[in-house]
Amino acid sequence: MKIDSFEIRKINLPLVRPFRTSFSTQLHRNLLVIKLTTKEGIVGWSECVALSEPVYSPEYMDGALDVMQKFLIPKLFTREEVEPEEVKGLLGNYLGTNMARSAIETAMLDAKLRAENKSLAKFLGATKDKVECGVSVGIASSIDKLLEEVSGYIAEGYRRIKLKIEPGWDYEPVKAVYESWPTMPLQVDANQAYSRDDGALLAKLDEFNLLLIEQPLDEHDILGHAQLSKQVKTPICLDESIISVEAARDALELKATTVINIKPGRVGGYFESKRIHDLCVEKGIPVWCGGMLETGIGRAANLALAALPGFTLPGDTSASARYYQKDVTTPFVMEDGYLKVPTAPGIGVDPDMDYLDSITSEKILIEPS
Numbered sequence: 001m002k003i004d005s006f007e008i009r010k011i012n013l014p015l016v017r018p019f020r021t022s023f024s025t026q027l028h029r030n031l032l033v034i035k036l037t038t039k040e041g042i043v044g045w046s047e048c049v050a051l052s053e054p055v056y057s058p059e060y061m062d063g064a065l066d067v068m069q070k071f072l073i074p075k076l077f078t079r080e081e082v083e084p085e086e087v088k089g090l091l092g093n094y095l096g097t098n099m100a101r102s103a104i105e106t107a108m109l110d111a112k113l114r115a116e117n118k119s120l121a122k123f124l125g126a127t128k129d130k131v132e133c134g135v136s137v138g139i140a141s142s143i144d145k146l147l148e149e150v151s152g153y154i155a156e157g158y159r160r161i162k163l164k165i166e167p168g169w170d171y172e173p174v175k176a177v178y179e180s181w182p183t184m185p186l187q188v189d190a191n192q193a194y195s196r197d198d199g200a201l202l203a204k205l206d207e208f209n210l211l212l213i214e215q216p217l218d219e220h221d222i223l224g225h226a227q228l229s230k231q232v233k234t235p236i237c238l239d240e241s242i243i244s245v246e247a248a249r250d251a252l253e254l255k256a257t258t259v260i261n262i263k264p265g266r267v268g269g270y271f272e273s274k275r276i277h278d279l280c281v282e283k284g285i286p287v288w289c290g291g292m293l294e295t296g297i298g299r300a301a302n303l304a305l306a307a308l309p310g311f312t313l314p315g316d317t318s319a320s321a322r323y324y325q326k327d328v329t330t331p332f333v334m335e336d337g338y339l340k341v342p343t344a345p346g347i348g349v350d351p352d353m354d355y356l357d358s359i360t361s362e363k364i365l366i367e368p369s
C-alpha cells in the first residue's frame with residue numbers, strides 16, 4: 001500500500017468508575033487514536049493501548065507518540081510502498097515499541113482489509129461469530145463494595161470474573177466472591193505485585209478453584225514464575241512477560257506459564273498475536289484475549305482475534321458500558337454474556353467523528369517530507 005498520511009490524536013475518556021490495580025488508579029483513559037489514509041483515499045483506524053504512565057509496560061502514551069513521530073513513521077515513509085506484514089521486519093529494531101508498532105500495523109491492516117472488502121476476523125481465521133465475555137474488576141474500597149460491583153456484573157451476564165489483587169487485598173476478597181458465587185468461573189490478576197517469597201501466601205488461593213493467577217511476579221522473573229508454579233496448584237498465566245512469540249515459547253518450555261493472555265498491543269500486533277495463538281494451539285495451551293480498557297476501535301479488533309479457535313477461555317473483552325458512558329464507536333452491547341464479532345470490512349467499526357473530535361486534546365498530522 002502507498003501511505004499518504006497518519007493522523008494521531010490524543011483522546012481522553014472518563015471511565016464509568018475508577019479502575020484500581022496494584023500499579024495505579026485510573027479515572028480516565030488517555031490514549032492515542034490513529035487514522036491512516038492511503039494514496040487511494042482508503043482510511044484505516046487503530047488505537048495505541050499504551051497507558052498514560054509507564055506502570056504496566058515501559059511504553060506510555062506520550063513516549064509512544066514521540067517514537068512514532070521520530071522513528072517509526074519516518075522509517076515507514078522511506079518506502080514508497082509497504083504492507084502491514086512488513087512492519088515488524090522494518091521497525092522491529094526500534095526496541096520497546098510493541099504498542100506503538102502494533103497501532104501502526106493495525107491501522108495499515110485495517111486500510112488494506114477495507115480495500116479488499118474482508119473482515120479482520122475472516123483474515124485472521126476466526127471460527128466463532130460471538131465471543132464469551134469476562135470482566136476485570138478493580139481493587140475496591142471494601143469487600144462489601146466489591147461484592148456489590150461483582151453482583152452488578154453477574155446480573156449483566158458476564159461469564160467469568162477476574163479480580164485484581166495485591167498484597168493485603170487477596171485471600172479475603174477472593175474468598176468472599178468465591179463463597180457468594182461458587183460456580184462462577186473466577187481468576188485473579190496481580191500485575192507483578194508479589195515476590196518470590198510469596199509462594200505460601202498465593203498457595204492459599206488454591207482453595208477457591210481459580211482458573212488461573214495472572215502475572216504474580218515481576219515481568220522479567222520467568223524463573224520465579226516457574227518455581228512458583230511448583231508451589232501453587234492454580235495455573236499461572238503470564239501477561240506482562242509475554243511480549244513476543246519467542247517469549248511465549250520460552251516461558252512455556254520453562255513451565256513458567258500454562259495459560260497465556262494475548263494482548264495485541266503488548267506483543268506488537270495481530271500477526272504476532274496469531275503466531276502466539278498458533279503456537280499455543282500446537283502445544284495444547286489455552287489462551288484468552290486480554291484488554292487494555294480499549295475504546296470500540298481496539299475492542300473491535302480484539303473481538304476478531306478472540307474469535308480464533310484457540311481462545312477457549314473468556315477474555316477481558318467486556319461491553320462498552322463496562323468502561324465508558326459513551327464509546328467512540330457504536331457501543332458493543334453484551335447479549336447473554338457474549339459480544340458479537342464484527343463482520344464488516346477491516347476492524348468493522350467506524351468512530352463517531354463528532355464525538356471523537358469532542359474528546360481530542362491534540363491532533364498531529366504526519367506526512368512524508
Ligand code: OSB
Nearest residue numbers: 056136191290291292293294316
Ligand atoms: O493487567 O490485564 C491487565 C487494564 C489495563 C492494563 C492492564 C490490565 C488491564 C485489565 C483490564 O485488567 C482489561 C480490560 O477490561 O480491558
Ligand code: MG
Nearest residue numbers: 189214215239
Ligand atoms: Mg493482566
